[in-house]
Amino acid sequence: xxxxxxxxxxxxxxxxxxxxxxxxxxxxxxxxxxxxxxxxxxxxxxxxxxxxxxxxxxxxxxxxxxxxxxxxxxxxxxxxxxxxxxxxxxxxxxxxxxxxxxxxxxxxxxxx
Amino acid sequence: xxxxxxxxxxxxxxxxxxxxxxxxxxxxxxxxxxxxxxxxxxxxxxxxxxxxxxxxxxxxxxxxxxxxxxxxxxxxxxxxxxxxxxxxxxxxxxxxxxxxxxxxxxxxxxxxxx
Numbered sequence: 001x002x003x004x005x006x007x008x009x010x011x012x013x014x015x016x017x018x019x020x021x022x023x024x025x026x027x028x029x030x031x032x033x034x035x036x037x038x039x040x041x042x043x044x045x046x047x048x049x050x051x052x053x054x055x056x057x058x059x060x061x062x063x064x065x066x067x068x069x070x071x072x073x074x075x076x077x078x079x080x081x082x083x084x085x086x087x088x089x090x091x092x093x094x095x096x097x098x099x100x101x102x103x104x105x106x107x108x109x110x111x112x
Numbered sequence: 113x114x115x116x117x118x119x120x121x122x123x124x125x126x127x128x129x130x131x132x133x134x135x136x137x138x139x140x141x142x143x144x145x146x147x148x149x150x151x152x153x154x155x156x157x158x159x160x161x162x163x164x165x166x167x168x169x170x171x172x173x174x175x176x177x178x179x180x181x182x183x184x185x186x187x188x189x190x191x192x193x194x195x196x197x198x199x200x201x202x203x204x205x206x207x208x209x210x211x212x213x214x215x216x217x218x219x220x221x222x223x224x225x226x
Contacts, residue, residue: 031212042116042203042217043155050212088154097168098207099145100215102154 005103006089012109019076021106023089024069030092032065033100034074037086046074046087081112114138116218118204124224125194132190133221137206144187145215146179147203148172155203161187162209194225 007022025032031050035043049056049065049072056063062075076083086107090100117136125131137144142163147155158177159169163184173179176194181187191198201222205215 033214035217040201040222042219043205045214045216048212048214090154092212097160097162098143098213099157099160099168099170100147100155100205101157102147104152104154 006087006106008106009104010107010109012111013079015079015081015110015112017079017110019079019083019108019110021074021087021089021108023072023074023103025072025089025091025101025103026070027093029067032063032072033090033092034061034063034072035088035090035102037088037105039085043088076108079108079110081110084108084110116204116206116216118202118218118221120221121219122222122224124226127194127196127225129194130190130192131194131223132188133202133204133223134186134188135204135206135218136186137204138216140208141206141216142184142209143207143213144181145205145207146187146189147205149201149203149220150199158189191223194223196225199223199225 033048034046037043047058047063060077065072086105088105090102119134145160146158149155161181176192179189201220203220205217207213207215
């Protein structure tokens with residue numbers, strides 16, 4: 001079963017606006033990762049945040065992690081049309097060997 | 113290109129036929145994972161290898177599915193007696209050893225069972 005739940009399921013914004021996606025999970029984790037998937041393609045790794053970290057940045061991406069609430073958020077600042085894709089959070093839970101448990105994803109549409 | 117590659121990219125087969133997919137991981141990665149993704153869903157874990165050893169299998173991996181990674185390099189995923197419910201994107205990923213590393217995904221093999 002899928003552990004993560006992303007919110008919202010779909011998001012439509014204008015170029016230049018910020019996009020925020022949230023992810024909730026159920027059990028304790030080793031780390032949480034965000035991936036992007038363009039339509040019909042493979043997944044591209046964006047950022048990994050470990051359970052003892054609270055915030056991480058990578059370019060226009062900012063990820064936060066709140067282990068007490070079992071939630072994470074991904075912020076994309078100054079969005080571009082090329083950011084249009086599905087975004088998935090994936091967790092590596094504490095007892096696992098590294099296999100990722102994905103949510104259903106947020107479909108982001110950035111209009112030029 | 114030193115990324116993860118998968119072949120074929122698309123496969124159309126008739127119900128009841130056997131199919132085999134191949135994954136070539138990034139060369140220095142000793143972990144290799146297989147996932148399945150259906151439309152509108154996130155990928156679901158099927159199985160993973162550390163070197164040539166298959167260490168974990170999901171209950172999604174029925175008896176009709178078998179995976180191998182001879183010599184710890186490329187991997188194959190075979191589906192016997194395909195069913196329409198097997199239609200999905202099959203994704204392969206590789207990583208360094210341990211659960212604390214990001215996984216690098218291939219482009220996937222899209223299987224359509226008619």
